[in-house]
Amino acid sequence: MIVPAIATISMLMILFANAVILLNHPVKSVLSLIACFLCASILWLIFGAEYLALVLIFLYVGAVMTLFLFMVMMMNVDSYTPDEQFTTKFSVMILTLTILVPCAIYGLSQLSNPSMISTDIASVKLSSKNESFTLFSSVLYQDYFWVIQIVGLILAVPIVLAAGIVKQGANTHVKQQKSSEQLAVRSNQRLTLVDTKQVRKKSC
Amino acid sequence: MLRSIIILTSMMLVLTAFVGMIINRRNLIVMLLCVEMIFLSANINFVYFSRFHQHVHGQVMALMIIVVAAAESAVALALMVLMYRQYHTVDSSKLVNIRG
Amino acid sequence: MQLIKILTISSVCWPLAAGLLTGLFVKSHRLAHRLCVLGMLLSFLSIIWLCIQFMSGSQQAIVVDLMQWSSLPNLNAKIGLCFDAFAIMMCLMVSAVALLIHIYSIGYMQDDIGYVRFFSLISLFSFAMLFLIATNNLIGLFLGWESISLFSYFLIGFYYYKNRAAEANFKAFLINRFGDCAFCLGLALLIYHCKSTAYADVYANINLLANTSLNIFNNPVQLTTLIGCLFFIGAMSKSAQIPLHIWLPDSMEGPTPVSALLHAATMVTAGVYLLARFGSMIEFSAGLKLVITVIGATGALFLGMMALCEADIKRIIAFSTLSQLGYMMVAIGLGAYHIAIFHLIMHAFFKACLFMAAGSVIVGLHHEQNIFKMGGLWSSMPITGLCFFLSALSLSGIPPFSGFYSKDLILSVAQASTPASFLGYYVYDAILLGCLVTPLYIFRVYWTVFCGPENHQHGEVCESPWTIRFPMTILAILSIGAGALTLPFFVGPDALNIVPALPDTSAITRLNQFINKIVTGGLLIHALREPALAFSIGGVVLSWIIYKRKPQWTTRHQTWLAIPEYILRNQYGFDWVYNNIIVTFFSGCARTCQKVGEQYLINRTIENRVSQNIVIGAEKFSRVQTSYLNRYFAIMSVALAGLIGISLFYSGIL
Structure with missing residues (x-):
């Protein structure tokens, strides 16, 4: 019962993942990634990692992905076009995949080798949820207490830095064309062209 | 069986990303x-695998990865905002100043 | 005990502190000279205090250990200071002369761009010299010896923008390198065989060294002889003895205070100091003593004669220094170490005074150094003229002056103890003739510069400021009276204690008894019976006749004077030999190396091809740099796949 469910969710996840790279608008890509994350969190719920599943939804989908969405909408990014030299890139891609995929298949076949299976899948038998949660939190705050503090610091510093970078502003020394300012120019800011012959005539 | 499904899924995800x-x-x-x-x-x-x-230690590891990934995407987004201000x-493919 | 320790350290280290402070931080001229003079003054006062302590106490050497240099199992190396009678005497002289020259430099170096640099360097030099004298071990000796070379180099090349100065300091440095090389070898032998660096251990082991011999080309050589020879080569370069003397006249390119302090009073006497310090070792080898005597006597006569044909006032005094150093070497070679030191100290006073007077004239005439473009300065510069006159008399060895005592003692010793052979007669005759030559050249300068017709085009010449006059006067007074005052310290039964650890041989005892006898019998009465005094006075009179009374004499005899003049002007061809044999040989080697090694091998073969290929390769390789992120990523993923493949292969799965 549980295996087909997991399989289905996995299929959905891969589908959404393909959508991320194949859809031609960034907003759609971000939305597909959110869907992908949701599938993953469902998987984790099934595995009994409720805390992580919630973190994924709240922290990742709720915060980071929303940030992405904001960015994409704010920057008004136009739809992307594939590489012009797609054929050469494609050949590289094929090369990579031909190496990676056999590796993967071979690894999988090795996994189904009964000698490697030690205690099969305690997985399917889900333990009581309460127990897993308390276990996780106790490990987190006893064995990994200082690690968690450091990781928190690692999270805090880049966020402050990111804010700082954005606040500092763009480098104004770079010369560039600003079409909006060009369009908004008024007549008195323009260079006036004078016919010198006319002027001379007037003065005479 | 279940294990194969999970590994295959994650592998497909990586390959898709590549x-x-x-x-x-x-x-x-x-x-x-x-x-x-x-x-x-x-x-x-x-x-x-945890x-x-x-x-339960694998889950702790996963938590840390999530945290680091969040930090990474924050910095990357900040850089992207800067780039957007500069180049609109x-x-x-516009970042070609180091082309040889 | 604590006070003594502080005193010994402060007597050496104040100039160091002042020099470093001035060199590193000070910008203003006034602060620079105040600091340096203060440092020197403090050092001088501490040495006087030490001297009083020493005289009033038990006259035991004051030894202070400062630090452990290294503590190897076979080598006891401590750094420390030791003030015995010898060191105190030398330090007193050095610090007094250095102090006076610091004051003199305030006037002489006025408005020079390198004013602060000059004071810093000269203070540091004073420190190095004091340290060289006061140290109680071989490592300290080495440090002091090398650092006086270094500061001499800096100070000769003080006007580094002048080509002649740069060449002169290069020459001085190279020749000193040669001597220092031998000196280092001697030090190494001494340390190796004594297993200690302290002087005390060296003196204790001297008999052992004398009994050890080393095979050189299958000839056993006594260690004392070998080390003595090496030290003598070092001393030859530093004290400008005959084949290695050529740097000293050229070093007059430095400022005059430098010539006075380094190249007359202190640095050039370091060689004499070294030989006297290890006199107990030289005493073992009669052959070496004879060599020292002969070289010294040759220098005393022939190098002095070069001054007769020189026109540059400073170079004349430099040649005179060469000749006087020869006298000191003769005294060393004859075993009269304390007489050598006596002459060294007297020489420091009157020679520094001569240089100062010359400097005063040079300043008064706006840096004119040719004596034939001076003349008639007595009326406008009376004090300078008087100082020059007095110190010239002292240099000539005219009785009441200090030079008389030391020089006459050397001559008496030479007469008494030179061997009755050809070389012995040669030595005595050479230094006797030197007595004639000395007044001849120095009074030639005096009559030409201060008397005679005015030849300069500088209009009104006025006397130098008090900063120049004051030290000059003090030194003139010292060159009058110092000899008579200090004579009791250098003769008498205790005089031999000045030279540390002198062996109690009969020859030395006999020599000392002889000196005592002539001094107690009245030195002047003794001198009147000897030819030396007559030669000196004769020299003064002769120079008066030739250069003052009948100046046309030299022009009249031009024809037959031309040959000796040619020889003397070319300085016996020493420079020619060095330039044409040694310099040519080495520069030929260098040029060949440059041609083969650098131009052909490196430039043409390696450098060109390598650089061309690098440029070509870089051009090709830079096309990889497309700056497209996804291409980079594609390359990365291929590499990743490759890595996975390799790891799978080596773990046996694939």
């Missing part, structure tokens, strides 16, 4: 999304 990286020429945001996908596939493995070995685009 392919996405390679075929996508322009959009930095999509590249960043692909990186997030790679992180996700690693996390799926961690969580599943369950498999009846060991997030097209990576």
